[in-house]
Amino acid sequence: MKKWVIIIGYLITILGWWGCARQAVEGRDSTQNPLTVASAHDAEKLKDEEQRLLVTPEKAALHPDYQILENISVPFAPEYRIGPGDVVEVIYNFRYDQTPDAYRLEVQDKISVIFPFHPQFSSTVVVRTDGRISLPLVGDVQAATLTPADLAKNLNRVYSAYLIDPQITVSLEDFNVKIKELKRSITTAPRGQSKVAPVAPDGRIALPLLGNLVAEGFTLRQFEDMVNREYSKQVRNLNVTLVLLEIHHSKFYILGEVGRPGAYEMTSRLNLLDALAMAEGFRKSGDLKEILVIRNDGLERPMAFKVNLSKMLKDQSYYADLKIRPADIIYVPKTGLDHINDVLEKIFTKGIYTFLPFQSVFSVNYDIRK
Structure with missing residues (x-):
């Protein structure tokens, strides 16, 4: 029994040293102190600071995340891209x-080819999908993309080999067929x-x-x-x-030590802090220094990077630049201390605990009889 007490004592001592060292490092990381508002004078200082940081049109011209519209600086927002479900x-x-341009024949147009002196050759034909029409004596003739006058001129030249001065004319019977079909389908x-x-x-x-x-x-x-x-x-x-x-909003995913892990819709442009707030914030056991983001939107292969959000918040860094993209996976891991707690729980609470109660009672009874 004394052996287990000594081991537990060592573990507690090590954890205490580790916690003190961590606090010391965190203290050194904090290089700036946020403005504290406790009086009217402090409120004026806050107002002056906001005015100093205001993005003017002059600043926006040099800032890639802003644009100037109607002489007003507005954040630059990329155009929305269509996706499934929209x-x-x-x-x-x-x-x-x-229009001054003559009508040009199209596929499925119906035309009449008239032979005034040889009516037996007159016919009404439809422009086929290959752009041709079929006529007596000459067979297939190209018609699509030609004006009726151009087609008549070509036919007169071709039929001159068979007829003397044929004087063929071409007239439209039914045209804009595709527009009519389109109108019926909408x-x-x-x-x-x-x-x-x-x-x-x-x-x-x-x-x-x-x-x-x-x-x-x-x-x-x-x-x-x-x-x-x-x-x-x-x-x-x-x-x-x-x-x-x-709009079918894209989704991103938050896992780990947050209040409500799960999938969330991107109804607007979000940064990392916005995303964590949607998940009801992070738990005390969450390690904000080791937040992992896995990204695959528009990339040839997935990439992963870590974010030290704790340091960024303490140093007043511009964390708003950390924009969340569709399909991002955000994972908030446990702190090292909580990992140790889990190990201790598994060993002592769920593991050795099943054996210790009987042995400890036996040892106490033995001591009393001594």
């Missing part, structure tokens, strides 16, 4: 303004004809005529430009505007 409204604006909304398109888990959006397009990772402006480029290859006189209706 809902985008695609508004279709069809332009019907008169709904009518107060802002015009539009389509509500959710972003699928694979990051794609399904759009009429275009099929599935990758949207994840693009800003709204970038994706809008891409959609307009793709539609311009098939439909003329169309302009598309995108509106972000719903």
Whole structure:
């Protein structure tokens, strides 16, 4: 029994020395003292300090985290990037303004090819997906991208080998077929004809005529430009505007010695202290000197770094620069002392405790009989 008492005494002594040494180091780490407000004079000093640190337009011009809008300094916020679960409204604006350019034939346009002196050759045809039409005697002829006048000129030249002065004319019977199909596939909304398109888990959006397009990772402006480029290859006189209706917030994760570990949504730009506050702060057993952050957002491989938040808070460092990114994993470990406590608990409370009670009682009874 005396042996165990001596061992426990040594452990307590070592832990005491370790705690004193840690406090001494922490005392040396604190290089600045925060301003204490205890009077009206102190409040004025605080106001002056805030004014000195205010980010003016002149300072913002040299600060990468700020921008100047309307001669006002505002924090620079990166553009939001589309992700799975977001809902985008695609508004279709069809332009019907008169233009000096002649109409050019498109796939699925219906045209009449008229032979005034040889009506037996006249026909009504549809421009095929390969851009051609089929006519008597000459077979397939290119039609898409040509104006009706240009097509008539080409046909007159080709048919001159068979007919004398054919004088062929081309007239439009049905055109802008793709626009009509597009209108049938979209709904009518107060802002015009539009389509509500959710972003699928694979990051794609399904759009009429275009099929599935990758949207994840693009800003709204970038994706809008891409959609307009793709539609311009098939439909003329169309302009598309995108509106972000719903945002599926990205998540980050906090584990370890915090009040409420778990997954949290990034509803705004957060720094490390904001994230810990969302998790109801850190426990007394948490080691703020060894906070681990694991990051993999947009990186070719995960990276990890440690943050000494305790020192940053004491030195009044600019911890706001430690921005949290989507999918970050924040781990607050236990302090060394709490690790030792866990070991002692496992050894003495859950381990040796199961044997000691009987032996100690036996020893006491033996001593009494002595």
